[in-house]
Amino acid sequence: MKSVSQAQAAPVQIHPALWRASQLAQGRQPIVPTGYTVLNNELPGGGWPNSTFIEILPTQTGSGEISLLTPALKQVVNNTHRRIIMLNCPFVPNSLCWLHWQLNPNKLVWVHPNQPSQVLWAAEQILRHDACAALLLWLPSHISLAAARKLHLAAQRSTALFFGLGQKQQQQRASPAPLRLGLQSAPNGIHISIIKRQGPTHVTPLFLPLSLKKGALFTFRQEALHQTLGSNHVVLDQPVHTS
Template sequence: MSLEQLLAHQQVWRGFKTQNLPKKSSGYPELDELLQGGFPAQGVTALHTQPAVGELRLLMPQLQQQQRLWILINPPALPNAEFFAQHGIGNHQLLVLRPNSAKETLWATEQCLLSGSSHVLLWQQGMNVAQLKRLQLACQHGDSRLFAFYPPHDSQFSLPFDLQLELQAHPQGLQVTVLKRRGGWPGQSRLIHFARHWPELTQQQASQVIPFPQEKVG
C-alpha cells in the first residue's frame, strides 16, 4: 500500500494535525491537561481498571453533560439508581442491556452507537481489530462515544483505540496513565483528585509540618 493510500485510510499519524482532534472536557482540570483538552468527542476509549475503584465517578461529568441516553452493556453489577439520581441522572437517561453472547453484545453496541441518540459504556472481555474498526465507524456515523472497560494488563493493549487509559486506585482519587493516544504520546500520568466532589471517599492527607518543640519556662 502506498503512503497516499495509508494517509487516505488514516493509518499514519500526521503530527501537525494532532491539535485539530475534537475533544470534550472530562470535567477534571488535571485530566484535561493530561489529555490535551479532554476525552475524544467521538470514538472508542478503553479504560483498563479494577472494578469499583471510581471508574464511573471519573466519567460522571460525561454522563451529566450529555442529553443522550447512556446505555450500559454487561455491567459487572446492577447500577445504583440512587447514586445516579444524586448526580442529576434519572432512570430515563440510563438503559442496561445484557445480551446473550459476545456476538450479540458487539451487535447491540454497534446499533446503539449508530442510532445517533445514545452513548455506550461496555464491559466486554474480547475484541479484535475488525470489530473495533466497525465500532469506530459506528461512532463516526452516529457522532457517538464508547467507553470500553477491561481488566488491568489485558491483551487488548495492541488494538488501535482512539484513547487507552489505565486507572489505579489512589487514596486521593485515581491515578490515570495514558497507554495509547491517537495524535499523542503515551506514558504520561496524573492524579485525579476526588476530594472536591466526594471528600468522604478520599483519605485526609497528614500534615507535613513537624511542630517545633516549645521550651518550658519556669
C-alpha cells in the same frame, strides 16, 4: 502559497488530522470536557472526543471508572434529550447513586445481553443508529482486533461519547482506539496512565482526586428491585442474525 518552513511549523494547516509527534493533536470532532483540568490538559482537543472509541482499562472493575466519567455524562445528559446506555455492565446500576450525582435515572438504560455473542453486535447497532448521548460498553475479555475495528468505525459514524471499559490485561493487546487510559485506584482518588493518545508519550501517571464510595454505583442482581433501574432494563435473549 505557504512556505515549506511554515507548513513544517504548523502541519495542522495542511490537514486537521496532521500533527507533530511532539505535540498533542487538535482533534477534528467536538469534545466534552472531562471535568478535570489536569486531565483535559493531557488529551488531544482538551477533553473526551465524541465519535471516537475511547478505552478505559482499570486494574479491576470499580476502580473509579464511573466516577471519572460522571462529569462528562452530566454534561451530555443535561444538554440533550438522549440517554446514556450501559451495555454488558457486570452489576445492576443503583438509581439512588445516579440521583446523588444529579443524573436522572430515567435517562439511563441498562442493556444486558444473555449471550456474549450479542454484546458487540448490540454496541455496533447502537453506534450506527446514533441511538444515545453516551455508550458505556463493558468489553468482553477476549475481543478480536477485527471486532474492535468495527466498533471504531461505527463510533466514527455516531455523535455519541463512546467508552469501552475493559480489563488491565487488555492493555497489552493491539487496539484501533485512538485514546486508551489505564486506571488504578489510590487513596482518595485514582492514578491514570495514558497508554495511547494522538501526541507524545506520557510517562508519569496522573493523579485525580475522586470521592469514591465502594458499592455506591452498583448493587448485586439479587438485591431489591426498587434499588435498581426498574423499567430501563433491556435483556437481549433471542439469537441475533447480522446478515
